[in-house]
Amino acid sequence: MKKYLIFFIICLVVMSCGIIPGYAMDTAINGFISQGYLKTDKNNWLAETEEGSFEINDMALRFSSRLTSRLFLGIQFYARDLGDLGNDEITLDWFAADYYYNSMLGIKVGKLKIPHGFYNESRDADFLRTSIFLPFSVYAEQWRDSFIANKGLGFYGDLFRNLSYYLQIGVLNATPDGGMAKSFNGLMGATITAIRPKTCYIANIQYRLIEGLRVGVSTLNSAYEFDMTMTAQPYDVSIITDVISSIWVYSAEYVYNNLTISGEYERSLREFDFEFMGGSNRHRKFSMEGYYGNMEYRFNDWFSLGVYYSVLYQDKDDKNGDYLSSTYGLPHFQAFSKETCISTRFDINHYWMVKLGIHYNNGTFNTYILDNKESDGTVDLEKYWTAFAAKVTYSF
């Protein structure tokens, strides 16, 4: 990791020394590097944050080349550290061959960013918004590795003057050491040993009603097969699980001069078919529900203020967490997350940016249970808690 960090720092110094970034013949080079700090008064969130943590950083380097007037190649390398996820391992974040046939049809092949909601494709580029983190209700940071890109094929274009579409088919990325697996492991007292993603289908349609106002709907339909070992009583078996997930997001955004107002609603149907080795089967079906409202205002060239309120329920039919508590022995407030976030952004210049944020939380669904377990296995979580976040970013 150290050698890659040195490489990125050299790029950063060279770019700052009067060389205009992002310009190199027909190849464009862009990127960013950021370092954050997170501190919570109770509960560990994303990392060991009760003691304060600097394990919040990421960096990306993007190359894009124009081969012909219609054919482009792009690739992005990405590394992040988020608690015990990522650990600055450089990954091939996405790569694509993009053929632009006309305004109504373009074709992309490769590992493509997923057009989930309005902001999933740009979620890593936090220099494009005021807050450090996107609202957990639609863009859970813990599950980024599974929802950032899709290996497959995409079609995009503008059907009419104000209507755009993007369709994808492919396979999501999910690994036993990823964020999604960590969430399941904590909830079910299980250890996921293998994940086999199946074909997923994604669609995103956006419509610009008037200047500055757009609405959209997106859907992501995927399936997985998990192998897991369950050790929480009364189970002590190996299990194969089929998971089907169907997510719908309804989005709206209004931009007027320096004011941005946005909101999204997500409904996510999950179906689990547990096949216990040598034993019985079990089926569970439930819908997650989440929504948020966000407002940002840029006061001048260097200062912006933003606030959002975000709500996520693990099961819309168990909002109080009674079923969760009685079935898994977890605190009832693990069933939901209600978050108010106030953010400030300071633009030092075109490249450097500093952000501060404070998050007031009711509920702990946005935390990892595994990060909040005592040595004796008991879960140590508090219902009301506050997080302070800071981040410095250089982008070019």
Added chain:
Amino acid sequence: MWDNGENVIIAWLYESDSHKKFLREFVGKNPRQFNNYWKNRLFIGKAHMVPKPFKNEVSLIRYVSETKGAIGYVSSFKSPKNVKTISIKLGVIQ
């Protein structure tokens, strides 16, 4: 893309008054909003090249004259050669 199939390549002056005036008058954005718009499109894969920045008008004009599909804007005090020009006054296209 131009009608002849060539890519539109935008050239702009790095932190200049003409850039700020042009954006305010014809694009409705300030330089930071313009920058973020293209960064957004770049990082979500909807653009593959961002507008090319130049430190001075001489290098910008030379680039536009040498590059197919390129277009840029400079102050009216310059009289660029080897490029087609459109004169613009605030609120009026000539």
